[in-house]
Amino acid sequence: MIWYGLLVAVVAAERVAELVVARRNERWSVARGSTVAGQGHYPAMVALHTGLLAGCLAEVWLAGRPFVPALAWPMLAVLAAAQGLRWWCIRSLGPRWNTRVIVVPGLPLVAKGPYRWRRLRHPNYVAVVAEGVALPLVHTAWVTAVVFTVLNAVLLRVRIRCENRALASATAPAATVPA
Template identity: 35%
Template sequence: MIYFYIILAFIMMQRLVELYIANKNEQWMRERGGIEIGSEHYKLFIFLHILFFIFLIIEVTTLYIGSELTFNFYFFLMFFLAQVGRVWCILSLGKFWNTKIIVLPKVILIKKGPYKYIKHPNYVIVFIELFVIPAMFGAYVTAFLFPVLHLLLLTIRIPSEERALGRRV
């Protein structure tokens, strides 16, 4: 069970650091005329991610009452690679990386790093994480439920982001 708590603590700390970075970037962008688009659905993403951790903890702790925790190294390796991709996304966008849709007028679209190959690599990484994190520990209900919920939210988020970035939807 110790692996679960160590990885869970790492992920939660990582998310807090990312929120700090996002808030700093948001402040920087707003000081330069940045405009937030699609704020009405942002709270749904926050809710989804909070529910994800609650479901994960409940499923893992109830699955392994009195038995040995399952740990899948291959899913852990996928998780590790997703973290490399996550950092690549953040570094590629620099001050423009955010958890919200914030655009700066008259700034060209960044197409470097993973964004050179795919429009929304961070959403792909989050999808992978929402599957592999619970699958690492055999929490398959959470592993299948939350990627689907994530995809449903992306049907709102991606069109909103595409419009904000001036792309055709």
């Protein structure tokens, strides 16, 4: 259990690193006239992701979930791949990446890294979904995995709609005004 607690702490530290990057990127975006959308769902997202970390530890400890190597090692590999994908997304978006929906008007969509595949418009959320399943299942916290996955699906529906609207309005060509 101690090593699992350390794993969850490492993921929590990664979240703190994300917030540091997001704050820096927010300042960059604000300096360029950014618009912020979807502020209403952001607290729910923070609570859900905090709940994932707490739920992993609580379920393993309170329910006495066993370590099952045949499940744990593949889930650890999925978790590592999810972290790799997440940081590839962050690096590809550069200063435009954020935990909030912040869009700088007039900038074209990013088309590098995992964003070059247009069929996969939101690769960062693939990482979030994978992590939400894998992290709890590393130590058989299946209730946490199911609850997070269901709530995250609801939240991502809201988030992706919000993000798509914000991106469409910020990247749309300016309307021409008749002379």
